[in-house]
Amino acid sequence: MIRPFALSVLALTACAEPYVTTAMGGDFSSADIELNGGGWAWWLTDDGTDEAVDPARLQLRFTGATTIDPVLDYRYVNSAIRTEAAADWARAPRLTLDVRAFLDGKQLEANEEYTKVHIDPDPTLHVGRSSGLTPGAELPGNENMVGSRHEYVLQLSNVSMEAGDVLTGKFNWKVQRKDDGTDPAGVMTGEMAFNFSVPVVSERVAHCNEVTHFGVAYDHFRDWPCEGLE
């Protein structure tokens, strides 16, 4: 009786659809920051310098774009799909995380709770343009649109670096305004919570898609990391 149940759970796990669910609070509950369109993960082991990145840095991508298949090498896709993916990536909101771990050289582990004592996720948030620009739109300001007091919690249910596997976990990001006068008035504050189960994409494919802007920046097509003898 136990064995069939265990098998069905395994099958469910293997076939489970990727998901990203979000709970956005404060200024992040805007329609311009809907980040549950898709997500993926990859591991940076080579940043183009002579030294290996060790431990590898987890890269997480959450986007409102719904047309992107992160496992495709977009250089080989027809132009209609490439240009749409590039436009979708550009106009949709996105959060990119480049997680540096300060764990005495050790890699992130499953079921540990990492805060800013252990990691620097270096978040970059791009606000989308789902509502479009009005003719009289003014510049929104500079890049520092969010408060600069941050709290993070990252917890992974499993840690896999293999392309084709799935990475599951939670990420919470709390943003507050600093009271020391460094943050201008009106910076965004609030909290984002992600529950995710996302595909692990090969470093080469994921990094190549980013430097070629999903297959439309042709000057990078023949360059590393897209190309290179293995």
Place this chain on the structure above:
Amino acid sequence: MGRLSIVFALGLAACGGIEPAETRTTVTVTGDVDGRAPVFSGAGWAWERPRADHGALGVDYYELHLVLTNANMDPLVHLESLPVLTRHDLAREAALGDFIHVTMIRRGEGEEVENNGTYPEATALNDTAEAQLVFGSQRGPNEPTQATLGQRPFKTGQVSSWQVMTGDVERPSRDVAGALDGRFSLDLVEGNTPLGGLDLDVQVPLVGEGYGSCQLSLLSRPEGTSCFVATE
């Protein structure tokens, strides 16, 4: 039989297959670089940049440019006249294939190349050549998703020795392209390491400087570019 032909033709149209274009380019490659012989099966073209006298600012150089690609295009059809998605298709072909851009620079007294000439001439000590040779993708469209990073790909611009032998040189008029027939011989190095040499026997359209350089920039920026920026 008739139905099969129609279905096949419809299938081709539905898949958006690009019909072979008249590339107006003939290239024979002899030799190899880093153990590989590049293939240029698409369009090529050449243009000249005239030597100019800038008065008090001095005199600059004459340049002869040759571009060879794998883009299935007619080099005499201006890319800006094509639909933007077609330009993206051509840009991808060019970017995934082998590519070379050779520039011969005649300094000093050097003037434009002539019919049946050999360069550098014995008295022209300051003539030089540059080459940007890039090998295309070694991966197929069914690239496995687990593909890992590799070493940096080969790319060079260092020419240790060179020779250009022209055959017929027919210069373009305002509305009609000319033609260049010649052999470009290049020995390439990386640092002090010889990588090999190439002889490129070419017959390509010779076009105006503005047209030729604009076509090249549109191949990497197909959504458009300002092709006629004043040089410094």
